[in-house]
Amino acid sequence: MTAKKLIRHETILALLVIVALFVLDRQSDRFFTVDNLFNQGRLMTEVGLIALIMTFVIVTGGIDLSVGSIVGMTAIVLGVFWKNLGLPLPLAILLALAVGTFAGFVNGIIITRFRVPALIATLGTLALYRGIAEGISQARSVRGYPEWFFVLGQGSVLGVPTQLWILGLVALLSAVALAYTTWGRTTYAIGSNEVAARFSGLGVDATKIAIYAASGFAAALAAVIFVSRVSTTRSDMGTGLELDAITAVVLGGTSIFGGRGTVVGTILGLILIQALKNGLSLAGVKSDGTVVLIGAVLILTILVSNLFHRDANR
Amino acid sequence: MTPPVMPPVTSPVTPLVSLAGVSKSFAGVRVLKDVDFDVLPGEVHALLGENGAGKSTLIKVIAGVHAPDGGTITIGERELAAVTPRDAVEGGIATVYQELLLFPELSVAENVFLGHAPTRGLGRLDWTQMRRRARQLLDSLDSHDLDVDAKVGTLSVANRQRVEIAKALSQNARVLIMDEPTAALADADVRRLMDVVRRLRARGVGIVYVSHKLPEIFELADRVTVLRDGALIGTKPIAEVTEQSLVAMMVGREIDHLFPKPEPAIRETVLKVEGLACGDRFRDVSFELRRGEILGMAGLVGSGRTEVALTIFGITPATAGTIELEGRPVAITSPRHACDLGIAYVPEDRGLQGLVRPMTIAQNVSMASLRKVATGIFIRFADEALRAAASIKQLGTRARGPDQVVGQLSGGNQQKVVLGKWLETNPRILIMDEPTRGIDVGAKSEIHALMGRLAQEGMAILMISSELPEVLGMSDRVLVMHAGRLVAAIDRADANPESVGAAMAGAAAQEAA
Numbered sequence: 001m002t003a004k005k006l007i008r009h010e011t012i013l014a015l016l017v018i019v020a021l022f023v024l025d026r027q028s029d030r031f032f033t034v035d036n037l038f039n040q041g042r043l044m045t046e047v048g049l050i051a052l053i054m055t056f057v058i059v060t061g062g063i064d065l066s067v068g069s070i071v072g073m074t075a076i077v078l079g080v081f082w083k084n085l086g087l088p089l090p091l092a093i094l095l096a097l098a099v100g101t102f103a104g105f106v107n108g109i110i111i112t113r114f115r116v117p118a119l120i121a122t123l124g125t126l127a128l129y130r131g132i133a134e135g136i137s138q139a140r141s142v143r144g145y146p147e148w149f150f151v152l153g154q155g156s157v158l159g160v161p162t163q164l165w166i167l168g169l170v171a172l173l174s175a176v177a178l179a180y181t182t183w184g185r186t187t188y189a190i191g192s193n194e195v196a197a198r199f200s201g202l203g204v205d206a207t208k209i210a211i212y213a214a215s216g217f218a219a220a221l222a223a224v225i226f227v228s229r230v231s232t233t234r235s236d237m238g239t240g241l242e243l244d245a246i247t248a249v250v251l252g253g254t255s256i257f258g259g260r261g262t263v264v265g266t267i268l269g270l271i272l273i274q275a276l277k278n279g280l281s282l283a284g285v286k287s288d289g290t291v292v293l294i295g296a297v298l299i300l301t302i303l304v305s306n307l308f309h310r311d312a313n314r
Numbered sequence: 315m316t317p318p319v320m321p322p323v324t325s326p327v328t329p330l331v332s333l334a335g336v337s338k339s340f341a342g343v344r345v346l347k348d349v350d351f352d353v354l355p356g357e358v359h360a361l362l363g364e365n366g367a368g369k370s371t372l373i374k375v376i377a378g379v380h381a382p383d384g385g386t387i388t389i390g391e392r393e394l395a396a397v398t399p400r401d402a403v404e405g406g407i408a409t410v411y412q413e414l415l416l417f418p419e420l421s422v423a424e425n426v427f428l429g430h431a432p433t434r435g436l437g438r439l440d441w442t443q444m445r446r447r448a449r450q451l452l453d454s455l456d457s458h459d460l461d462v463d464a465k466v467g468t469l470s471v472a473n474r475q476r477v478e479i480a481k482a483l484s485q486n487a488r489v490l491i492m493d494e495p496t497a498a499l500a501d502a503d504v505r506r507l508m509d510v511v512r513r514l515r516a517r518g519v520g521i522v523y524v525s526h527k528l529p530e531i532f533e534l535a536d537r538v539t540v541l542r543d544g545a546l547i548g549t550k551p552i553a554e555v556t557e558q559s560l561v562a563m564m565v566g567r568e569i570d571h572l573f574p575k576p577e578p579a580i581r582e583t584v585l586k587v588e589g590l591a592c593g594d595r596f597r598d599v600s601f602e603l604r605r606g607e608i609l610g611m612a613g614l615v616g617s618g619r620t621e622v623a624l625t626i627f628g629i630t631p632a633t634a635g636t637i638e639l640e641g642r643p644v645a646i647t648s649p650r651h652a653c654d655l656g657i658a659y660v661p662e663d664r665g666l667q668g669l670v671r672p673m674t675i676a677q678n679v680s681m682a683s684l685r686k687v688a689t690g691i692f693i694r695f696a697d698e699a700l701r702a703a704a705s706i707k708q709l710g711t712r713a714r715g716p717d718q719v720v721g722q723l724s725g726g727n728q729q730k731v732v733l734g735k736w737l738e739t740n741p742r743i744l745i746m747d748e749p750t751r752g753i754d755v756g757a758k759s760e761i762h763a764l765m766g767r768l769a770q771e772g773m774a775i776l777m778i779s780s781e782l783p784e785v786l787g788m789s790d791r792v793l794v795m796h797a798g799r800l801v802a803a804i805d806r807a808d809a810n811p812e813s814v815g816a817a818m819a820g821a822a823a824q825e826a827a
Contacts, residue, residue, distance in 0.1 A: 182692075259672055
């Protein structure tokens with residue numbers, strides 16, 4: 001049964017996370033403090049939201065490279081709608097979310113209707129959406145957001161950073177959706193054998209479009225939180241975020257060929273990466289060294305998990 | 315009809331290649347059983363058989379792609395247990411595959427001499443000589459119009475094929491294997507290709523010619539070998555066979571009593587198809603399917619049988635004609651739509667279209683009826699497992715349980731899972747495309763028994779099959795497709811190997827035309 005094999009990857013990952021946390025704790029007495037951990041949670045939220053939905057995208061055998069650009073585009077849309085067009089900020093937020101969802105929907109249409117491979121379609125929109133962001137912003141940044149808006153990115157609710165509540169909620173919803181619902185089952189079926197899924201009467205295209213639209217929504221939500229956290233809007237926001245998200249998903253055991261992966265794995269992947277980044281910098285390791293180590297951990301984890309898979313598969 | 319340039323050569327000549335008792339299995343399935351085959355110099359030896367009969371495996375054994383499990387292969391004087399690609403090249407064996415293996419960005423001359431180009435010392439290519447010799451080779455194939463400097467990617471399929479043949483000749487091929495060379499060609503190009511084949515034969519090249527098209531075989535071949543289910547059915551001089559006898563050899567003549575067919579209880583019409591067409595795949599197809607009936611659909615590969623099924627199931631929506639379901643006209647636009655209308659399709663390609671092999675039996679069985687095991691969007695896993703267990707029991711699937719991964723099951727049990735998946739949807743119409751292909755005899759008769767039972771309970775079944783015994787044994791009526799048209803509808807009483815075979819070979823089509 002597939003679940004057993006998946007749990008195996010996640011077990012390895014969970015052990016790795018515990019070891020990493022333990023080792024990092026010995027390196028610096030500032031690592032295991034509530035303040036530091038919550039702060040890391042804030043930093044992790046944007047890439048986390050994107051990675052959660054990216055898990056669905058990759059489980060279908062697809063990829064979404066445009067999410068970083070959607071972050072940039074929706075951040076600009078938010079700023080321009082509020083500052084230049086004078087719309088109320090809550091309305092501008094809703095419009096930004098709608099624009100992001102639509103951008104993802106467009107990805108889905110290109111991929112399903114015109115049969116363009118996801119890699120190429122979203123590589124195209126990666127450039128397109130970033131270009132739109134830069135075109136609108138004309139290199140000007142937007143500042144001066146009202147105080148209440150910063151609650152989202154800098155404030156706390158019941159002692160926990162606001163965006164961690166959001167991340168937790170999205171994580172819970174996506175974990176349940178992927179593991180326990182007909183949508184999740186369809187997602188796995190598409191990734192394992194799209195033809196058979198279609199021949200079984202599953203709504204293959206509709207599901208894929210919905211997933212890419214959700215990916216765009218997640219990117220837009222990340223953008224709003226991002227703007228709130230750094231109090232400013234710039235068109236280069238989110239550059240490269242797609243690769244961080246994909247790294248977390250793949251580290252979490254999702255097969256890049258589709259059909260395999262869990263939300264729990266992605267969450268563990270996110271935690272491991274963020275812990276390594278933060279812990280190593282606190283321990284005085286330079287950031288280029290950290291990047292090298294994350295790359296090595298990614299490859300090693302996949303290698304180890306493949307060793308187990310080889311005998312389990314077929 | 316042009317007479318052969320050389321009369322058929324008979325036994326005293328030493329064969330260029332001969333195979334004796336060659337067997338080959340893939341993953342426990344025997345695809346070649348004790349096959350003898352030989353190619354003489356200056357003959358066209360046609361190789362015939364339905365899909366999955368073992369033709370491709372046989373030519374790959376000769377070309378050195380697959381090593382056989384048993385038997386010997388003699389190339390010239392050398393007796394080998396297995397041919398390596400190198401042996402094949404040294405022995406002068408060249409293959410022109412269906413999917414041409416050329417480099418589209420290189421010129422014709424470069425492609426012809428790839429790997430053995432003439433050089434001028436220090437490894438520099440001798441372009442002048444390469445182009446001159448490529449020109450000579452193409453001229454010898456009567457292809458004076460083909461530019462040796464043209465990029466292969468810009469050529470038509472027919473011209474690319476000539477380049478492949480020139481390439482084979484540049485390696486001094488004495489045996490040329492051609493795998494369905496005319497499958498993608500227009501009529502005029504087919505004629506030219508046949509001229510080329512005759513020229514090569516006149517030069518003493520032995521040609522193995524794989525094709526589904528019987529008229530070509532009668533025009534070209536000196537001898538014909540028929541394979542069925544991996545076994546040699548016979549090798550005969552072309553003068554001793556007719557189209558009908560070849561069809562009978564391909565699909566099997568004898569009707570065993572393996573078909574437990576209960577008395578049918580045929581009731582009202584469920585499906586009425588009129589003037590149905592889908593692009594140029596098939597056209598003008600009209601028939602009725604009734605409750606309690608098993609309607610067989612026969613025809614050679616490429617006659618449009620599967621295409622009709624795909625259209626009724628909504629994969630390739632119809633471009634003309636009407637489909638009526640219980641008297642209501644419907645436009646079926648997607649498999650999902652077909653599913654909702656109560657149409658089920660057990661596809662031809664089990665691994666690709668029928669199953670999600672890395673998933674479990676339970677997940678596959680519920681796939682077409684997920685809504686039945688879900689509350690809202692939430693899957694009731696226990697319920698799903700119970701239904702799968704019931705399906706396993708009902709169909710006699712040999713499996714460890716609902717949690718077993720489908721990819722681990724044997725062909726027959728995989729087919730039962732596909733069937734179980736569709737029975738979960740309670741379909742009104744069950745279309746089965748090659749329901750027992752690649753399945754062992756036991757599972758085969760179980761599936762036949764089940765089909766009989768389902769029909770008796772009132773299901774309408776459309777069964778597409780390449781196996782004539784199956785068609786004749788199971789069907790209440792037989793439809794026959796030929797070249798994209800429905801050419802005959804034969805009642806059970808009148809259906810016999812001769813009548814159905816003749817229609818498959820297109821006899822009725824000529825009368826109608």
